[in-house]
Amino acid sequence: MSGPPSPLIEGYLRDAGFWHVATIGRGCKLDPKLISTLIERWRPETHTFHLQCGECTITLEDMELQLGLPVDGYAVTGSTYSADWGAVCYELLVAIPNNINGGRIEMGWLQDTFPEPDNNSTELERIRYARPYILEMIGGYLMPDLSRNRVHLIWLLKLVNFRVAGELSWGSSVLGTLYRKMCGATRPNKAKIRDCLSLPQSWAQFRFPFLRP
Numbered sequence: 317m318s319g320p321p322s323p324l325i326e327g328y329l330r331d332a333g334f335w336h337v338a339t340i341g342r343g344c345k346l347d348p349k350l351i352s353t354l355i356e357r358w359r360p361e362t363h364t365f366h367l368q369c370g371e372c373t374i375t376l377e378d379m380e381l382q383l384g385l386p387v388d389g390y391a392v393t394g395s396t397y398s399a400d401w402g403a404v405c406y407e408l409l410v411a412i413p414n415n416i417n418g419g420r421i422e423m424g425w426l427q428d429t430f431p432e433p434d435n436n437s438t439e440l441e442r443i444r445y446a447r448p449y450i451l452e453m454i455g456g457y458l459m460p461d462l463s464r465n466r467v468h469l470i471w472l473l474k475l476v477n478f479r480v481a482g483e484l485s486w487g488s489s490v491l492g493t494l495y496r497k498m499c500g501a502t503r504p505n506k507a508k509i510r511d512c513l514s515l516p517q518s519w520a521q522f523r524f525p526f527l528r529p
Contacts, residue, residue, distance in 0.1 A: 321339065325433070325446040330482075331479045332446075333486055334450050334453060334486075337457075337458070340383070351513055355501050355509065358501075358502055360499035360502055374491065374494070379488075382522065385486045386487060389483045390483060390485065394473060401419050404473065405469065416469070420461075426452055426467075430449075432445065433445050454467060454471050455468070459490060460512075464510060497510065497511040
């Protein structure tokens with residue numbers, strides 16, 4: 317993240333279920349060797365790690381305890397196709413990026429277009445800042461793609477109402493995405509993985525104390 321969350325948008329982040337992850341999702345130093353070892357022991361057939369002590373896996377409980385994401389609620393679903401993504405941006409962000417590629421926009425545009433609000437800002441300006449901030453968390457930390465600099469606007473459609481967004485099971489979506497990316501990373505010709513890698517690392521250090529630095 318570009319910086320810690322502004323206290324002015326704390327209420328919106330709490331309503332949407334992203335406040336906790338917003339406060340811990342920065343400054344995490346990844347351990348590539350630990351993550352590679354975990355991926356090597358990941359079995360796509362069972363979605364579990366095969367270790368000497370037996371089989372284990374990352375669960376929804378870990379999503380809630382370590383990331384603070386809601387796991388109870390409705391599934392995060394929706395179509396990735398829209399007749400006019402520009403209209404969606406204008407309606408919810410009151411700005412339209414010059415480049416929308418397959419429903420994806422550059423996160424750098426979000427940072428340049430929506431500065432952090434000050435104490436004199438209106439409620440509407442704070443809402444317009446909270447939505448891009450959550451988009452940055454989703455596209456840059458929780459469910460990034462290989463580019464790590466683009467985020468799909470389908471997530472923006474879930475942020476029309478922050479309280480309604482908080483009723484969605486974001487933890488299930490992040491965990492499902494992590495499972496899929498780890499399954500893909502087990503292929504012999506796969507050299508990179510892009511996802512919320514701090515989660516399997518923190519999970520391993522929490523479940524196996526001898527791995528903690």
